[in-house]
Amino acid sequence: MLTAIDEKNKLVNLLESSPEELTGQYFCPACKTEVVLKNGNIKITHFAHKTLQNCESWTENESVQHLTLKKILYRWFKKSEKVEVEKYLPELKQTPDLLVNDKIAIEVQCSSLSLKRLKERTENYQTHGYSVIWLMGKKLWLSHQLTELQKNLMYFSENRGFYFWELDLERKKLRLKSLIHQDLRGNILHLTEEILFGHGELLTHLRQPFSAQAPLSLPVSADRGLFHFVRQQLFHRSTKWLEIQEKYYQQGKNLLTENFDKPYIAPPGLNLLSVSDDKISSANFTQITQNLVPYYQNFLENFKKNPRNKLYPPRFYAIIKEVNNETKAK
Ligand SMILES: [Zn+2]
Incomplete structure (x- = not known):
């Protein structure tokens, strides 16, 4: 840690003070237990807890x-x-x-x-x-x-x-x-x-x-070995691929008759094989609060049906959709 409080309860920041000034006793701003100043050759000057037992803020x-x-x-x-x-x-x-x-x-x-x-x-x-x-x-x-x-x-x-x-x-x-x-x-x-x-x-x-x-755009191409890869996954009874195959059967289709010549690439949370267009749910990502469903839908409409050799950001697919809707309305 790079900060501590001194005996007068004043905050000390090592990035703003020179080590010579630091002579007293120092304490953790969170748990208030004593910390010691460490001047190492490898690590930059820092404070370390004498004991970490009671600290909720520092664990490692x-x-x-x-x-x-x-x-x-x-x-x-x-x-x-x-x-x-x-x-x-x-x-x-x-x-x-x-x-x-x-x-x-x-x-x-x-x-x-x-x-x-x-x-x-x-x-x-x-x-x-x-x-x-x-x-x-x-x-x-x-x-x-x-x-x-x-x-x-x-x-x-x-x-x-x-x-x-x-x-x-x-x-x-x-x-x-x-x-x-x-x-x-x-x-x-x-x-x-x-x-x-x-x-x-x-x-x-x-x-x-x-x-x-x-x-921006990201160039992509079809994966030439994909058909072979899928066959192998099914042969080795991979759980993920057996589940996808099962979904195909339920729709009266066979995974192995899928046309693997186009790029099968999708944003995280969207599996191009196991999702049907009307049943997209937003995946859960801790840092993401936006609703991803419109993006996933636009992506499917634009990419799955007309595979391109480039991937674009969500805004691009949203604009394409608007343009298509306007054209239809005319
Ligand atoms: Zn502490």
Whole structure:
């Protein structure tokens, strides 16, 4: 941790004070037990609990990555915003890594956490009127397939569809992965943009998915080995694929007569094979409060019926739908 309170109950921020000034006794702002100053060669100067037993706010030893990223983001925000590091919020009993402009909690997530805890922490912020932006350290970066935890750390905007933030300490970059889609094997596709640490205003970058912009697109192609893959999944009695096959049978169809020559790619939460057009329910993603049903419907109308070689953001499909409706009305 980078903050503590001194014997006079005054908050000490290590990012704003030099270590020589720090001579007294220090305490945790949350649990009030004693903390000690640590000057390491590897880790930046920080405080650590003498004992973590009674602390609801701090649970783990912080990594070098976590401490350093907090420091970098603090300085970056400070160029243009009001920012507080590890501001303890007593009504929530939570300490966001950074609190920006009194209302935006920034969480630098470098280690795994349980889905239950992620939901609790997110909902706790939301019900108290804070928004929370999760920025992911190396361990949680997107790889080939989405984990349950990653699904629940994704955000959504009309301009960018599903998106996800990553922090790359080694390369000193903030990364935005957007237009996240999945193919039938569960592999993900997305666009990647990188911003060098310290470049421009950080809050402006974080709001980028909501700012006006020309529609982006993501090129896709059909998966040549898909038919073979599906046959194999059925042969090996994969539960997921047997369920899809069962749905096909109920509709008097056979999965293996499906035309696999077109791209089968959809936004997370929408399976192009197992969904029938009139029965789309919004999937549950912890960070997403928007109703995704209109997007899923527009996507199905535009993509499944007329597969394209490009994927577009939700706004694009909404505009196409409007244009189609106007044409029909004429
Ligand atoms: Zn504590």
